[in-house]
Amino acid sequence: MLADRTRKVRPSGIRKIFERAATLVDPIDFSIGQADFDVPEEVKEAAIRAIREGFNKYTVTQGVPELNERVRERTRDRYGFDPGASLITAGVSGGLLLSYLVLLDPGDEILIPDPYFVMYRVLADMIGAKAVAYDTYPDFTIRREALEAAVTDRTKVILLNSPSNPTGRVLSDDELRVVASFAADHDLTVLSDEIYDAFVYGVPYHSVCEHYERTVVLSGFSKSLGMPGWRIGFAVGPREILDPMKTFQQFTFVCANTVAQKAALYALEHDSTEQVKAYARKRDLVVEALEGAFDLVRPDGSFYAFPRLPDGLTGERFSERALDDKVLVVPGKAFSARDTHFRLSFAAPDDVLERGLALLRHAAEER
Ligand code: PMP
Numbered sequence: 001m002l003a004d005r006t007r008k009v010r011p012s013g014i015r016k017i018f019e020r021a022a023t024l025v026d027p028i029d030f031s032i033g034q035a036d037f038d039v040p041e042e043v044k045e046a047a048i049r050a051i052r053e054g055f056n057k058y059t060v061t062q063g064v065p066e067l068n069e070r071v072r073e074r075t076r077d078r079y080g081f082d083p084g085a086s087l088i089t090a091g092v093s094g095g096l097l098l099s100y101l102v103l104l105d106p107g108d109e110i111l112i113p114d115p116y117f118v119m120y121r122v123l124a125d126m127i128g129a130k131a132v133a134y135d136t137y138p139d140f141t142i143r144r145e146a147l148e149a150a151v152t153d154r155t156k157v158i159l160l161n162s163p164s165n166p167t168g169r170v171l172s173d174d175e176l177r178v179v180a181s182f183a184a185d186h187d188l189t190v191l192s193d194e195i196y197d198a199f200v201y202g203v204p205y206h207s208v209c210e211h212y213e214r215t216v217v218l219s220g221f222s223k224s225l226g227m228p229g230w231r232i233g234f235a236v237g238p239r240e241i242l243d244p245m246k247t248f249q250q251f252t253f254v255c256a257n258t259v260a261q262k263a264a265l266y267a268l269e270h271d272s273t274e275q276v277k278a279y280a281r282k283r284d285l286v287v288e289a290l291e292g293a294f295d296l297v298r299p300d301g302s303f304y305a306f307p308r309l310p311d312g313l314t315g316e317r318f319s320e321r322a323l324d325d326k327v328l329v330v331p332g333k334a335f336s337a338r339d340t341h342f343r344l345s346f347a348a349p350d351d352v353l354e355r356g357l358a359l360l361r362h363a364a365e366e367r
Contacts, residue, residue, distance in 0.1 A: 063088025168299020198224035289357035
């Protein structure tokens, strides 16, 4: 009855942990991928106003012109890159699906980092393409040798994610130059998922679009403004790629959420300095608490840490052990071919964070 692709796409291997977690009263939840603050008041007001003023119908496929203009202007201001076109998408997930659909034929390959955000592999499986991981362990940097080891004559796209989910790494300008020259040598399109670009802690942030024109940048508002439920994001890049994405949007999502588009105009003006400062402090708490007990690459962005476990302890076993203390973390194997690490989201109130970190440290040290 079902199509073959349903066999390729299995529910996540971490289901067991979430099933057990669902039975816990008052867990310390470090497994979630969303900010712990709420949408800014002026953005909420803008959405309510939009509904009252009748912005409840479809918008044009690509999204309202004023938001598209702002998104392109933002790309020019931040990166000095003038994108040929833009598209307002149903979250970054919407942008990812559309870009996979227009860039990859069945059998084509897309290079994704290992470790990676789970959707990158599954989307390839869904459309009959193949996600091939390039190794970034142990320090989560991109090295040319690792890219060369993964590329084949079926490779069409290389995907980057900076700041990263699950590692929190921010790619350096040098790494981005390596990617740009690699992509040029192999005639690849670069797909850059920059959804965490608002969360960068004291290091310079660069986008690969500064070095390579055939780049599609995906970003949005889900994480930076605490509005993942509003389902809005954007894509910028060359017109030859964005035009077919728009056509595919017409026949799938139709358009991004109308109300959220109106509110996003205010979201783009919002000053997030205070939130980012608070998250930088949370990052410091994580580093201080886990140092010594785990091998940790300091996260310079996003709100995740991806500590390495002591030898012999798998992410799965450690996540189960943490549940005994009612702490939820995700085993590394959910994001990787390896299970030597675990992911912790530090998007939690400081007191909860401190309590949970102490428990995790204790769980690692008791062995
Ligand atoms: N990319 C990454 C790296 C993410 O972590 C997430 C959300 N977990 C997404 C994309 C999806 O974002 P959205 O909610 O905007 O679809």
